[in-house]
Amino acid sequence: MAVRRKLIKERVPTPERPAEERIHDFKEVNLGYTFELAVKEAERCLQCPVNYAPCIKGCPVHINIPGFIGKLVEYRDDPDKAVKEALQVIWACNSLPATTGRVCPQEDQCEMNCVMGRVGDKINIGKLERFVADYAREKGIDEELLFEMVPKIEKKGQKVAIIGAGPAGLTAAGELAKLGYDVTIYEALHEPGGVLIYGIPEFRLPKSIVQSEIEKLKKLGVKILTDHIVGRTVTIEELLQEYDAVFIGSGAGTPRLINAPGINLNGIYTANEFLTRVNLMKAYKFPEYDTPVKVGKKVIVIGAGNTAMDAARSARRFGAEVIIAYRRGPEDVSARVEEVHHAKEEGVKFEFFLNPVEFIGDENGNVKAVKFEKMKALDERDKRGKRKIVGTGEYVTIEADTVIIAIGKHPNRLIINTPGLKVERGRIVVDENLMTSIPGVFAGGDAIRGEATVILAMGDGRRAAKAIHEYLTKKREGQNA
Amino acid sequence: MPYKILDKKELAPKHVMYKIEAPHVARKVQPGQFVIVRAFPNGERIPLTPVMWDREDGWIVLITFVRGKTTMRMANELKPGDPILNVAGPLGNPAPIEKFGRVLAVGLSAGIVEVFPIAKALQEAGNDVTTLHVAPAPMAILKDEFRENVSRHIFEGFEIQEGWRTKEIVAEIARRGAEKVKELLSEENFDFVLTVGPAGAQKAVFNVVKEFGIPMHADLHPIMVDGTGMCGACRVMVGGEVKFACIDGPGFDAYKVDWDELIHRVGFYTDLERKALEEYLKSLRGE
Ligand SMILES: Cc1cc2nc3c(=O)[nH]c(=O)nc-3n(C[C@H](O)[C@H](O)[C@H](O)COP(=O)(O)OP(=O)(O)OC[C@H]3O[C@@H](n4cnc5c(N)ncnc54)[C@H](O)[C@@H]3O)c2cc1C
Ligand SMILES: Cc1cc2nc3c(=O)[nH]c(=O)nc-3n(C[C@H](O)[C@H](O)[C@H](O)COP(=O)(O)OP(=O)(O)OC[C@H]3O[C@@H](n4cnc5c(N)ncnc54)[C@H](O)[C@@H]3O)c2cc1C
Ligand code: SF4
Ligand code: FES
Numbered sequence: 001m002a003v004r005r006k007l008i009k010e011r012v013p014t015p016e017r018p019a020e021e022r023i024h025d026f027k028e029v030n031l032g033y034t035f036e037l038a039v040k041e042a043e044r045c046l047q048c049p050v051n052y053a054p055c056i057k058g059c060p061v062h063i064n065i066p067g068f069i070g071k072l073v074e075y076r077d078d079p080d081k082a083v084k085e086a087l088q089v090i091w092a093c094n095s096l097p098a099t100t101g102r103v104c105p106q107e108d109q110c111e112m113n114c115v116m117g118r119v120g121d122k123i124n125i126g127k128l129e130r131f132v133a134d135y136a137r138e139k140g141i142d143e144e145l146l147f148e149m150v151p152k153i154e155k156k157g158q159k160v161a162i163i164g165a166g167p168a169g170l171t172a173a174g175e176l177a178k179l180g181y182d183v184t185i186y187e188a189l190h191e192p193g194g195v196l197i198y199g200i201p202e203f204r205l206p207k208s209i210v211q212s213e214i215e216k217l218k219k220l221g222v223k224i225l226t227d228h229i230v231g232r233t234v235t236i237e238e239l240l241q242e243y244d245a246v247f248i249g250s251g252a253g254t255p256r257l258i259n260a261p262g263i264n265l266n267g268i269y270t271a272n273e274f275l276t277r278v279n280l281m282k283a284y285k286f287p288e289y290d291t292p293v294k295v296g297k298k299v300i301v302i303g304a305g306n307t308a309m310d311a312a313r314s315a316r317r318f319g320a321e322v323i324i325a326y327r328r329g330p331e332d333v334s335a336r337v338e339e340v341h342h343a344k345e346e347g348v349k350f351e352f353f354l355n356p357v358e359f360i361g362d363e364n365g366n367v368k369a370v371k372f373e374k375m376k377a378l379d380e381r382d383k384r385g386k387r388k389i390v391g392t393g394e395y396v397t398i399e400a401d402t403v404i405i406a407i408g409k410h411p412n413r414l415i416i417n418t419p420g421l422k423v424e425r426g427r428i429v430v431d432e433n434l435m436t437s438i439p440g441v442f443a444g445g446d447a448i449r450g451e452a453t454v455i456l457a458m459g460d461g462r463r464a465a466k467a468i469h470e471y472l473t474k475k476r477e478g479q480n481a
Numbered sequence: 482m483p484y485k486i487l488d489k490k491e492l493a494p495k496h497v498m499y500k501i502e503a504p505h506v507a508r509k510v511q512p513g514q515f516v517i518v519r520a521f522p523n524g525e526r527i528p529l530t531p532v533m534w535d536r537e538d539g540w541i542v543l544i545t546f547v548r549g550k551t552t553m554r555m556a557n558e559l560k561p562g563d564p565i566l567n568v569a570g571p572l573g574n575p576a577p578i579e580k581f582g583r584v585l586a587v588g589l590s591a592g593i594v595e596v597f598p599i600a601k602a603l604q605e606a607g608n609d610v611t612t613l614h615v616a617p618a619p620m621a622i623l624k625d626e627f628r629e630n631v632s633r634h635i636f637e638g639f640e641i642q643e644g645w646r647t648k649e650i651v652a653e654i655a656r657r658g659a660e661k662v663k664e665l666l667s668e669e670n671f672d673f674v675l676t677v678g679p680a681g682a683q684k685a686v687f688n689v690v691k692e693f694g695i696p697m698h699a700d701l702h703p704i705m706v707d708g709t710g711m712c713g714a715c716r717v718m719v720g721g722e723v724k725f726a727c728i729d730g731p732g733f734d735a736y737k738v739d740w741d742e743l744i745h746r747v748g749f750y751t752d753l754e755r756k757a758l759e760e761y762l763k764s765l766r767g768e
Binding site (some may be wrong): 121155188190225226227228229232233234253254255257262264265266267269270272273276277281282285286287288289290291292294329364365412413 | 505506517519521523524525526550551554566567568569570572578582624706707709710712713714716717718723728739741742744745746749750751753754756757760761
């Protein structure tokens with residue numbers, strides 16, 4: 001691009017609802033750009049050449065970021081066309097931009113590398129991505145694009161089963177359907193979406209958005225069987241008799257607990273249980289919705305990842321005082337910067353270097369306090385680059401009538417117990433093509449990585465789809481030969 | 482994916498039977514396993530037990546004991562021909578169906594419906610099975626079915642006194658259950674005991690069985706949400722370790738269960754459950 005632009009150092013902010021308003025409901029916090037604001041932000045992008053653009057390198061699925069941002073500026077006089085062109089660029093690498101635009105840790109990925117950071121604010125890539133997806137959905141532009149796509153699909157006559165309707169499974173399903181395979185997703189819960197539906201709260205990712213992404217998959221011909229638990233309702237062995245290939249995207253759903261006395265006291269939730277009650281089952285609307293949840297006046301959330309932030313901010317919305325207690329220091333908080341910032345704005349308090357050693361109950365078996373050992377950090381770092389911590393032998397006890405444990409998760413046990421499936425430390429082992437130890441069975445997402453991110457799960461889904469396509473093409477040719 | 486209700490019947494006061502088209506469950510289900518049902522768009526997910534099934538015709542039978550809002554809504558609002566929104570499963574591990582010898586299978590209150598498929602399978606596996614059902618007198622269900630399928634079926638019924646609440650009823654089930662089991666174990670030799678029912682009553686029976694030192698299997702009913710090992714709501718302490726009843730159970734060695742903790746945990750939502758039920762009853766009365 002030859003035109004030289006004037007550098008605009010400051011980011012165009014996205015409107016957000018004020019904290020004092022939003023802690024009373026579950027409606028979305030960030031309101032996103034309008035077209036005018038999006039164009040203003042897009043204009044700031046330097047349009048680095050695609051083979052150089054550092055933002056693209058930072059994106060786990062390598063979206064052509066200057067490419068899609070450029071379209072917004074190029075067709076600024078025709079918003080519909082601008083968005084349609086931009087969406088096409090994004091879709092080449094990412095089929096769930098409304099989701100990733102909201103939940104990706106952009107500050108550690110694309111935005112971390114943005115050259116604008118040397119002179120001013122980095123480009124707000126995440127919010128631009130979100131804008132394109134939202135505008136396209138609201139105007140039906142995404143549907144239009146799909147309609148243009150569907151008739152061109154050439155049926156392959158082979159069937160693929162996908163286990164789990166989280167981001168990994170949904171992405172694999174979409175890609176394979178576009179390649180002409182007959183795809184069926186087996187999902188354990190009553191609603192597809194994985195963590196996007198049962199874990200991440202409405203105020204961060206409205207469920208209607210996830211649902212509309214899933215409707216699009218259905219339009220591509222993907223079939224979804226909810227209430228089907230692989231390992232119980234049907235086994236992988238049985239799937240292999242009916243399908244030509246299988247993809248496992250079953251996530252890391254099993255909550256880790258703390259091995260400390262009192263862990264089963266009433267009022268101690270795993271983050272998964274708490275968030276599932278609140279999000280999937282809509283307990284914040286109890287008794288209009290039948291599923292209850294109990295949130296006390298004083299809540300302690302243990303952990304400091306995205307899950308902990310989501311649990312803490314949800315608990316705030318029930319009117320509780322909330323403390324996040326983390327055994328490491330502030331520099332090791334793994335949650336997205338935006339979520340930590342929102343949590344603080346919403347009045348969540350943070351306590352560092354506290355490791356829970358005992359849950360103390362009252363005479364009715366309800367939790368009333370947590371005893372922590374105070375920790376301190378050493379200069380040494382562990383494999384993940386976090387500072388090592390040791391106990392100090394000093395203890396504090398903090399009162400709480402609800403405790404939410406958000407210290408991580410293991411892959412679902414029903415799947416990893418499949419005979420012949422190689423598993424290491426609870427994770428499914430795959431080769432460079434994401435194929436497991438069982439021929440024709442592929443896997444990706446949290447099931448192979450442990451807890452990771454939405455975009456990595458989607459990247460795996462896409463990579464696996466490509467590998468499955470190659471595998472099935474060979475199989476087809478073998479049969480025809 | 483809705484599942485059609487093929488038939489619905491009231492078997493006794495508060496005991497409703499549903500025959501439901503659910504081929505994916507019928508194909509696979511084993512005695513001791515359960516399903517998670519969500520009947521309404523704003524409804525809860527609740528665990529229920531397939532009592533009978535037909536693998537070829539693809540149906541299962543569920544029997545609910547009407548106790549709170551969900552089971553009452555199902556009884557009031559579902560008709561034959563209607564769909565049930567979700568029937569997920571089968572879930573949980575099958576009960577141990579081995580050759581034990583003489584087996585005493587105890588259904589405390591509505592627990593009897595879950596005893597049925599297990600007792601039948603144990604009898605078919607060559608055991609001599611006695612089933613005992615302890616419940617308020619009008620609730621003698623499945624008598625004929627048991628008599629056709631096990632060696633002996635005993636119904637231990639009792640009259641409910643004026644003003645008794647759930648708590649008193651469960652206490653009476655516990656008392657009667659423990660007494661009758663003691664009588665049976667004192668007079669005859671049994672090699673294996675199995676119970677299903679309210680945790681308090683199971684504990685009372687266990688305390689008797691323990692005195693006789695007979696192996697005992699207990700199917701537990703902690704609160705569940707997903708039933709697939711994802712939420713941890715159903716955790717119980719077994720042998721000093723945290724187990725998830727939905728994927729490690731629901732049946733466990735009764736000698737290893739921390740009964741008091743289980744009793745506490747099932748009571749956690751009692752106040753909210755009561756509130757939900759009261760609001761529902763109010764809405765029925767048009768208030
Ligand atoms: C509360 C929370 C907040 C998060 N926030 C963020 C964030 O802001 N940004 C980010 O990038 N990442 C975030 N993550 C992580 C991210 O959500 C996961 O990395 C991602 O969802 C993994 O995708 P997946 O498809 O591998 O698995 P999942 O999303 O876990 O989906 C797995 C699906 O498989 C189903 N399933 C499991 N077992 C079976 C079975 N046996 N048979 C059939 N179906 C089965 C499950 O029901 C589920 O629907 C968060 C996670 C949590 C829990
Ligand atoms: C593995 C498993 C299998 C199950 N199978 C069955 C089944 O086949 N049939 C069935 O009916 N239930 C079964 N249950 C129990 C059933 O899932 C729950 O009772 C269900 O949550 C009821 O929902 P509700 O909203 O109607 O009642 P809730 O609102 O949940 O409240 C139940 C209320 O009834 C009271 N109550 C509980 N048990 C008894 C009792 N035995 N007698 C009197 N009062 C009681 C409690 O104090 C509570 O207040 C099973 C549970 C598990 C875990
Ligand atoms: S690095 Fe920043 S300025 Fe360069 S193309 Fe990417 S977003 Fe634009
Ligand atoms: S019911 Fe959720 S883990 Fe068992």
